Amino acid sequence: MAAGRFLRRAVLRGALAGAAARPLGPPAAAAGAVTGALQEHAALGAVGALAVAAWAGRRRGEVRLVPRLAAGVVVGLATRLVWPVAPKGPAAVRAHRTVTSLPADPDGTGVGIVVNPGAGSGAVGGEGSPAAALRAALPAARIVELAEGGDLVAALEELVGAGCRAIGVAGGDGSINAAAGVALAHGLPLVAVPAGTLNHLARDLGVESLEDAVDAVRAGHAAVIDVGWIAGRPFLNTASFGSYVELVDAREALEDRVGKWAALAVALVRVLRRGSPVRVVLDGEERVLWLAFLGNCRYHPPGVAPTWRERLDDGQIDVRLVDASQPFARARLVAAALTGTLRRSRVLETFETTTLHVRSPDGPLRLARDGETFDGTAEIVVAKDGSRLTVYTPQRS
Numbered sequence: 001m002a003a004g005r006f007l008r009r010a011v012l013r014g015a016l017a018g019a020a021a022r023p024l025g026p027p028a029a030a031a032g033a034v035t036g037a038l039q040e041h042a043a044l045g046a047v048g049a050l051a052v053a054a055w056a057g058r059r060r061g062e063v064r065l066v067p068r069l070a071a072g073v074v075v076g077l078a079t080r081l082v083w084p085v086a087p088k089g090p091a092a093v094r095a096h097r098t099v100t101s102l103p104a105d106p107d108g109t110g111v112g113i114v115v116n117p118g119a120g121s122g123a124v125g126g127e128g129s130p131a132a133a134l135r136a137a138l139p140a141a142r143i144v145e146l147a148e149g150g151d152l153v154a155a156l157e158e159l160v161g162a163g164c165r166a167i168g169v170a171g172g173d174g175s176i177n178a179a180a181g182v183a184l185a186h187g188l189p190l191v192a193v194p195a196g197t198l199n200h201l202a203r204d205l206g207v208e209s210l211e212d213a214v215d216a217v218r219a220g221h222a223a224v225i226d227v228g229w230i231a232g233r234p235f236l237n238t239a240s241f242g243s244y245v246e247l248v249d250a251r252e253a254l255e256d257r258v259g260k261w262a263a264l265a266v267a268l269v270r271v272l273r274r275g276s277p278v279r280v281v282l283d284g285e286e287r288v289l290w291l292a293f294l295g296n297c298r299y300h301p302p303g304v305a306p307t308w309r310e311r312l313d314d315g316q317i318d319v320r321l322v323d324a325s326q327p328f329a330r331a332r333l334v335a336a337a338l339t340g341t342l343r344r345s346r347v348l349e350t351f352e353t354t355t356l357h358v359r360s361p362d363g364p365l366r367l368a369r370d371g372e373t374f375d376g377t378a379e380i381v382v383a384k385d386g387s388r389l390t391v392y393t394p395q396r397s
Contacts, residue, residue: 009086010041013079014048021075027056027065028072035076039085084301090206090393091297091309097224099390102166102189106218108138112159113191114179115145116152116171130170130195130210137214156182164188166217166392170210172196173237177370180227180389181234189222189390200237201370204309205393216392225312227387228296231380235296235369236389238306239382241358242291242322243275245368252373277324281359293320294382298352315384316352323347356382 017036021028030052038045052069059065115131131145142164144155152169156179159167168191169179176192183190193213194202205223207213216222230239250270258266277288295318299306306320326347358365359379367376 006041006086006088007044010037010039010044013037013040013085014044014076017072017076017079020079021072024071024075025068027059027062027068028075030055031069031072032075033072035073036079039076039080086308087310090396091204091312093223093225093311093313097313097388099189099222099224100220100395102220102222102390102392108141108217110163110165111138111140111168111191111217112142112144112156112162112164112166113138113168113170113193114152114155114159115143115193116169116175116195117146117148130193133210134170134193134214137210138217141217152178153182160186160188166191168193168213168392170195173198173200173370174372176201177234177236177372180236184227184234184387184389189392191217191392198371204237204312205391206396207393212394213392216394219395221393221395222390223312223393224388224390226297226315226384227389228294228317228382228384229387230294230369230382231367231376233369233374234387235294237296237370238299239294239296239367239369240292241280241365241367241376242278242289244291244293245366245373246275248368248371248373249366278365279361280365281361282321283357287321288324290322290324291320292322292358294318294356295320302350313388315354317354317356317382317384319349319351319353319356321349323349354384358382 014033014037018029018033021032034045034048034052037048056065056069113134115129115134117129129145131143134141134143142159142162144159146152146155152171152175156167156169160182166189167179167183167186169175170193171179172194173196175196176190179192180190182188191213192202192205192207193210194207195210202208202213205225207216225236228235228239250266254262254266275290277290279286279288280292281287293306295306295309297309297311297314298316298318300308300310306318323346357379358381361378364378365376365380367374367380
């Protein structure tokens, strides 16, 4: 899973760098593409570098070959200014929040996991269903396959009632969020098996595959991470209101007909064309916003495309607001992102806090948490209240 993610990033960064360097000539384009790819995926970049070296060797007498290659390298490195390179390792937690004595033995005794078949195509590891793989790896665990349209929370509560000392889910971020709510309510550790489309939390935990989750259970190794709250509901990755919520609702209305990614593209166009800003009062200050991003712990990179976290226990909520009161706010935001000047943009406001009070003069807000939308109220609180969740994670060297 991790290798595939970085391979995709390498191909995209290489393509962007190569296209940007193309006006400087084919040698620059080739060097730019290789330099871009090398920053995300060493093996792919090394293969590309060997190919470019062999090609350049055959043209070593060409005038200005070396300067053009050097210019391409500079362009490849400059892609970092607008799109930072993602770290290869998982987010960190403080040493005293690492648990190494959870109640689970090598065959999964006391562990209950619900497999959500509707979560998407994720890193289930190997062929076949996640349920079959989990039963083979943890024969003493209770593995439940959720029926089509089944109630995930009810299935998890049944596992708790059956005496499970740890519960989990094989699914995406929304499924893991639901399981986290049950785990928090009963004070139990959580098993997060990545089987969704993006698997943000599992990736940040270093749980890149079903095998990683199984290894963590067998070892009884876990990390204690922060939990954020919005309108009284927990979130582990992000929460939001504004255009992102419109985007998710529009995508979900279309995805059964055209597929998830095509639905996302169509929904994005619709929201950009027809979306309306929201009026809110934030901590007593009236605002008009296109988007409010609320991260559980600080996200990177800065800007409106936060992708990864360096810590999962910093006690902060990462707040990023897109101001709709500025003229041509959305166009200015896109321009700032493309030119690497987001930090100086007046359209984007960023800060960290532990509590944010939100009031909507226009009535109840539509909210999102970990990719799932729901109806909130006209007044909500986004907060860190000290709640923490114990999640199985692989042991790190």
